[in-house]
Amino acid sequence: MAHQGDRRQVVDVPHHLRVSIRTRTHDRPSTATARWTRRAVGVLAFAALFEALGRAGLVDIGFLPPTSVILWRAGELLVDPAFRAHAATSMLAWAIGLGAAALIAVPLGLLLGSVRLIDAATRAIVEFLRPIPSVALIPLVALVIGTGLQLRVTLVIYASLWPILYNTMYGLRGVDPVAKESLRSYGFRAPAVLWWVSLPSAAPFIMTGFRLATGVALILTVSTEIVAGRGEGIGVFIYFAGIAVPARMDDIMAGVVWVGLFGVVVNALLVAAERRLFAWQHARLGAHAGAPVAVGAGR
Amino acid sequence: MLEIENLTHIYGGGGPNEHHAIDGLDLKVADGELLCIVGPSGCGKSTLLRSIAGLISPTGGQVKVDDVLVKQTPDNLAVVFQDYSRSLFPWMSVADNVALPLRRKGFDRRKRRAAAQEALESVGLAEAGRKYPFQLSGGMQQRVAIARALAYRPTLMLMDEPFGSVDAQTREDLEDLVLEVRRLHQMTIVLITHDIDESVYVGDRVVVLSKAPAHVVGDLNVALPGPRDQITTREHPDFVHLRAEVGRLVRGHTVAH
Ligand SMILES: Nc1ncnc2c1ncn2[C@@H]1O[C@H](COP(=O)(O)OP(=O)(O)OP(=O)(O)O)[C@@H](O)[C@H]1O
Numbered sequence: 001m002a003h004q005g006d007r008r009q010v011v012d013v014p015h016h017l018r019v020s021i022r023t024r025t026h027d028r029p030s031t032a033t034a035r036w037t038r039r040a041v042g043v044l045a046f047a048a049l050f051e052a053l054g055r056a057g058l059v060d061i062g063f064l065p066p067t068s069v070i071l072w073r074a075g076e077l078l079v080d081p082a083f084r085a086h087a088a089t090s091m092l093a094w095a096i097g098l099g100a101a102a103l104i105a106v107p108l109g110l111l112l113g114s115v116r117l118i119d120a121a122t123r124a125i126v127e128f129l130r131p132i133p134s135v136a137l138i139p140l141v142a143l144v145i146g147t148g149l150q151l152r153v154t155l156v157i158y159a160s161l162w163p164i165l166y167n168t169m170y171g172l173r174g175v176d177p178v179a180k181e182s183l184r185s186y187g188f189r190a191p192a193v194l195w196w197v198s199l200p201s202a203a204p205f206i207m208t209g210f211r212l213a214t215g216v217a218l219i220l221t222v223s224t225e226i227v228a229g230r231g232e233g234i235g236v237f238i239y240f241a242g243i244a245v246p247a248r249m250d251d252i253m254a255g256v257v258w259v260g261l262f263g264v265v266v267n268a269l270l271v272a273a274e275r276r277l278f279a280w281q282h283a284r285l286g287a288h289a290g291a292p293v294a295v296g297a298g299r
Numbered sequence: 300m301l302e303i304e305n306l307t308h309i310y311g312g313g314g315p316n317e318h319h320a321i322d323g324l325d326l327k328v329a330d331g332e333l334l335c336i337v338g339p340s341g342c343g344k345s346t347l348l349r350s351i352a353g354l355i356s357p358t359g360g361q362v363k364v365d366d367v368l369v370k371q372t373p374d375n376l377a378v379v380f381q382d383y384s385r386s387l388f389p390w391m392s393v394a395d396n397v398a399l400p401l402r403r404k405g406f407d408r409r410k411r412r413a414a415a416q417e418a419l420e421s422v423g424l425a426e427a428g429r430k431y432p433f434q435l436s437g438g439m440q441q442r443v444a445i446a447r448a449l450a451y452r453p454t455l456m457l458m459d460e461p462f463g464s465v466d467a468q469t470r471e472d473l474e475d476l477v478l479e480v481r482r483l484h485q486m487t488i489v490l491i492t493h494d495i496d497e498s499v500y501v502g503d504r505v506v507v508l509s510k511a512p513a514h515v516v517g518d519l520n521v522a523l524p525g526p527r528d529q530i531t532t533r534e535h536p537d538f539v540h541l542r543a544e545v546g547r548l549v550r551g552h553t554v555a556h
């Protein structure tokens with residue numbers, strides 16, 4: 001399998017794998033409470049530092065608002081109907097793009113990962129397209145299809161396709177050939193083996209790819225909105241806050257806080273889902289050294 | 300009827316790791332027969348079994364099951380793999396592992412479950428159905444793999460060192476279980492083992508393979524009186540004589556009379 005890892009970037013490890021590694025390297029696994037305490041302390045320290053920096057008067061308070069001001073503004077925005085409409089539009093584009101990307105990338109990954117001929121025939125195209133930063137495509141695509149919802153969705157689909165596609169293909173390569181043979185020996189043909197063995201076996205990797213894609217999709221949604229600079233969306237909100245005179249730094253930061261929070265929550269939910277769904281993988285890898293590593297297309 | 304004619308298999312032909320695993324092997328197994336195959340480690344036993352199951356296409360010769368040339372896996376076949384733990388699906392419960400192949404038989408859910416539970420009981424794992432394979436010991440996993448094959452009620456069952464990881468007592472129980480199953484359900488069984496005593500105790504016939512590349516060097520009929528019994532059969536003079544003969548063949552000596 002090593003030769004397949006050519007020029008591919010290791011971006012993330014499925015969360016359940018990280019857990020198994022941690023429990024093996026430390027004698028005493030940290031409890032959930034201790035972990036959460038440490039995280040909270042880190043966040044609070046950062047918030048305090050930022051607050052102090054803003055209050056110190058080193059820079060204009062309008063240019064670098066302290067934490068309390070940003071959070072207050074974020075709270076205000078939560079009940080502001082205009083901001084909520086922006087947020088809803090962004091989430092819609094994010095969700096549609098992500099869903100469509102998964103619907104395209106998983107079957108495509110299964111096809112490329114299981115039919116060697118198709119994989120070989122498309123490899124050159126894939127390797128050419130993959131390193132192009134999706135953000136660089138925004139102006140080009142905007143010229144072709146306009147700047148509405150379709151622009152965001154198109155770019156979100158394009159960008160989130162890669163992590164899902166790559167992890168699906170990577171997961172398929174790791175399927176145990178003996179497991180496949182054992183089903184083949186009962187007369188199951190290739191599609192049935194794919195469904196009953198390859199797909200569930202690759203599922204933890206597909207899920208990791210999807211989790212990486214949620215972040216990529218968020219980046220693309222907001223950047224596309226900022227570049228497009230019209231219509232509705234959190235990016236549009238941030239864009240207008242930026243070109244206002246004087247610039248509304250508190251609005252920009254509050255918008256960013258909401259985007260970041262959304263990303264963190266989605267990630268945490270998916271990590272929890274991975275742990276629940278793929279406990280079998282976690283338990284198995286706890287007993288074996290050399291945990292496989294998921295690949296993602298980082299942007 | 301299983302017929303193997305002039306079977307030859309070379310792995311990685313032409314490459315630097317070329318390995319001649321099987322060389323001109325001929326073998327016929329009658330319906331309902333329980334054939335044991337013994338041979339030195341690495342001689343090509345698993346390769347032979349995979350050729351019979353249609354999992355690899357041999358580079359030469361042919362395999363026929365009921366007069367049909369094996370190109371894909373023949374119908375009504377079950378295999379117990381040597382790598383039993385890798386052949387189980389870690390994401391499924393033990394019961395689901397055993398029940399899955401029964402989809403091929405068109406059984407509905409209830410029928411699949413009942414058959415799986417019955418097979419698990421027969422290998423002494425009545426309580427393990429809801430567990431996952433990784434929660435079981437190696438020996439228990441091996442019995443799950445056996446249960447999966449038994450539940451399928453194949454007409455031809457291929458078993459590759461099926462009792463390697465279980466304790467001596469369980470091993471004897473499983474040997475008797477295989478004899479019982481064969482008697483009740485009329486199936487042909489090809490059982491690979493490295494245990495010479497086991498081959499004579501379980502088999503109607505023992506075939507001894509040479510060192511790689513494998514071919515048949517000995518073919519012995521096991522005619523032991525009465526039903527097999529772990530104690531009395533093993534002390535019978537014919538048993539003692541046969542196991543000595545098989546032992547000599549495995550070690551490459553000619554049979555002494
Ligand atoms: N896929 C493969 N590619 C190349 N060589 C192989 C492959 N599978 C098996 N071999 C080689 O073929 C030979 C026979 O292998 P096989 O597994 O059939 O032996 P075996 O008799 O079952 O051994 P054991 O008693 O240890 O199970 C071995 O030397 C092995 O290294």
Ligand SMILES: [Mg+2]
Nearest residue numbers: 344345381459
């Ligand atoms: Mg073997």
